[in-house]
Amino acid sequence: MIAVAVAIVKGRAAMRETETLRLGRIGEEAVGQYLEEKLRPKGCQVLHDIPGEGFNLDHVIIGPNGVFSVETKTYSKPVRGSGPVKYDGEKVTVNGWAPDRDPIQQAKAQAHWLHDLLERTTGRRFVVQPVVLFPGWFVEPMPANSDVWVLNEKALATFISNANMRVSGEDITLITFHLKRYVIAQTQSGK
Numbered sequence: 001m002i003a004v005a006v007a008i009v010k011g012r013a014a015m016r017e018t019e020t021l022r023l024g025r026i027g028e029e030a031v032g033q034y035l036e037e038k039l040r041p042k043g044c045q046v047l048h049d050i051p052g053e054g055f056n057l058d059h060v061i062i063g064p065n066g067v068f069s070v071e072t073k074t075y076s077k078p079v080r081g082s083g084p085v086k087y088d089g090e091k092v093t094v095n096g097w098a099p100d101r102d103p104i105q106q107a108k109a110q111a112h113w114l115h116d117l118l119e120r121t122t123g124r125r126f127v128v129q130p131v132v133l134f135p136g137w138f139v140e141p142m143p144a145n146s147d148v149w150v151l152n153e154k155a156l157a158t159f160i161s162n163a164n165m166r167v168s169g170e171d172i173t174l175i176t177f178h179l180k181r182y183v184i185a186q187t188q189s190g191k
Contacts, residue, residue, distance in 0.1 A: 034135075035059060035070075038157040043169075045176040050114075051186045057110055062175045066165030067118070069111040070131045070156075073103050077136070085134045087150035089143040094134065103132045107148050121178040127165050131156065 035046045044063030049056050059070035075094055083095035092103055111130035118126050131149045139152045149159055167175075 034153050039063065045172060047179055050179060050183060052113055057114060060179060062172050063160065064167055065160050065163040066129055066167060067126050067175060068129045068131050068160065069114045070133055071103060071107045071110060072133050072135065074135060085137045085139040087142045089146055092150060104148050107132045118175060121182060122174055126175065
């Protein structure tokens with residue numbers, strides 16, 4: 001009986017984990033399509049699933065207004081009501097609870113990694129803006145001058161349009177070339 005109970009508990013946990021991964025993948029794909037549709041016409045390059053060292057960048061946007069590292073967080077909304085996503089400049093809460101992994105630290109670390117990768121591969125320094133997206137959620141306005149942008153996907157295009165980190169057309173091409181080359185090298189090496 002104990003073995004059956006343990007198997008049921010482990011089976012349910014595995015099913016929840018599988019569902020969480022499936023939901024995350026669906027969210028990333030939907031956000032990717034949305035970003036392509038909204039940002040490519042504005043001169044942006046949008047790259048997806050850039051492999052890092054033990055992680056991946058969901059999306060990287062390179063455009064005239066800057067370089068953006070985007071982490072997508074997809075959560076199911078509650079059956080009744082829907083509290084907002086809140087960011088106080090330090091921590092995020094989703095419908096009143098804090099996510100297991102701190103998305104702010106994750107976004108900062110990923111942006112820092114991308115900054116270092118671009119400096120190594122291009123020989124140039126580019127500011128990388130970390131972004132955490134919560135697709136489909138109402139995200140309350142964040143504090144002014146936040147290090148990390150916490151938004152829903154629909155607000156991102158406006159924030160990017162209003163960003164003032166100028167990147168030339170030549171630099172957009174340079175960054176895109178080196179990131180694509182990096183992804184190909186990682187894919188060929190089996191990482």
